[in-house]
Amino acid sequence: MNSTLKGNKIILRENINIGIAVARNEDLLVPVIHNADKCSLKEISRITRDIIERTQKDQLTEKDVLDGTFTISNLGMYDIDFFTPIINPPEAAILGVGKIKKVPVVINDQIHIREKVTLSLSFDHRIVNGMPAALFLQEIKNLLEHPYRLFMEGETAAIRAAQLGAEVTLIEREEFGGTCLNWGCIPSKVFLKGSKIFSQLEVGEAYGVSARASPFDMRRLVEKKDEVKQSLVTGLKNVLRSYGVHMLHGEGRITDEHTVQVGVEKIPSDKIIIATGSEPDVPHLFQEMVITYKEAFQLEYLPRSVMVVYGGVFSVELAWFFLETGSEVIMLTAGLLEKEFEDIEGRIASYLRNRGIKSVEGRITSIKKSGEKKIVDVGAEEVMAEEVIWMKRKPSFGGIPQTFLTGESITVNEHMQTALPHVYAVGDCTGSFLAGDAMAQGITAAEHCLGRNAVYKSQLVPKVMYAPEAAVVGLTEKEAEKYDVVKGNFPFGASGRAQTVGALQGRVTILSDKKYGEILGASVLGKGATELIHLISFAMMMEATIDELSRLLCAHPTMTEMVKDASLDIHGNAFNMPRK
Structure with a gap:
């Protein structure tokens, strides 16, 4: 469909440039959306509105009407159900779009009211035979009835895409939930809870509790870990089902930029999101x-x-x-x-x-x-x-063509697109092994797939460690050297709440730009760090200044007060610290 005839030779056009038939007075002009296949739906909508407006105002340039490879003509606004469009030479085909109207249809033996449109395709039989033309029209029908078909690996991306209306197939080689839920984040936190309880028995006497530790029972801890994991896996599958995500077990293999094969089944897809995770890397x-x-x-x-x-x-x-x-x-x-x-x-x-x-x-x-x-x-x-x-771990690249790889990872842009704009990659396979990054990247990829201008901003995603507790967000002090940096600190030992729970070791540090008050970065070391850091991250995302963060209203006594005091310390005004 994207070709032309030159002499006796069929020339396949490299770029997909869609012409839009627009009436102006008694004339018919066909301005062109160049490289339409590389545009998001949002971009196509914006460009279409722009060229129609400029056509009506007689503001088109010569470039606007050149190099079209396929034309769409819409007479639906004139109450026309069906018509036969005439090919715009030297193109191979033109698509006619009639009026969208509501009609009764039978679905599962029930009558429903649905919107229906009639499409007509005129094509040059010297270039295109009837069967490919029919399949092309059938594919357009399928796309209109199922606006977005996505193949992906990665539950967060799958859920977000489904929330936005996509038809999603999720393929998992091992266990749903991936490394994080089955062998990483969740198991490690269950283990750390067990060790924390065990280690705190010896400090109980200071709070009036005397207890003797029995030998640590690893078997029971592993059982508890499996209970938590199974509960979360079941919950995850229920969420996926609730959004209509089709789940497949097996290894997906990308055969081209629009097809993934699982076993003998080939799954066509408009977009692909790679989230193949990681695996142990042992010599x-x-x-x-x-x-x-x-x-x-x-x-x-x-x-x-x-x-x-x-x-x-x-x-x-x-x-x-x-x-x-x-x-x-x-x-x-x-x-x-x-x-x-x-x-x-x-x-x-x-x-x-x-x-x-x-x-x-x-x-x-x-x-x-x-x-x-x-x-x-x-x-x-x-x-x-x-x-x-x-x-040590390494990205899993089973089923991923070598052309996607740059060294030991897949290179992506700020939208998480690979070198092929229809194929995205998130998580461990991009070289980032932290779950928070993978989830944020998955949301970015899913939203960008569906036409949103989503951008992944790594510096706004908190990086956390649960034992000993620590968390960071934004720029480090070295990265912030290009700014005129002022620093606010607040020690845990000066916090009433930290004193009551015995969390005397720790510190909240916030970096700010002196001139504009921009929050550049922060670190929290000590109990509750993995939760407190999100307050600062959210302030950064909302572009709040350090003075705005310092006006935070807190209950007392709370750990959150330390974020407020660290912000106030920028100007030497912390409430729970001596005057500077």
């Missing part, structure tokens, strides 16, 4: 001697010593669990946390050392077994541990 040499995070959450005994290999939030949280349950913990990492945590990484590292976590650096050259322990050679140092937990 083949060590695979028999280590366990991954997946096996760690299935352990039925508590190791007396563990070595956690590779850094990041996920690794520190698991190391903290074993520390609180009484294990000896060694961490091998070149960098403790993700770069966003650089302002507070030093304090966290010091805190871990003071609590008894040993840190080593270097490259593992060998791992061998000695009785119940493994001996790990790290450079010239020899480390012994009952379990070596390999935490």
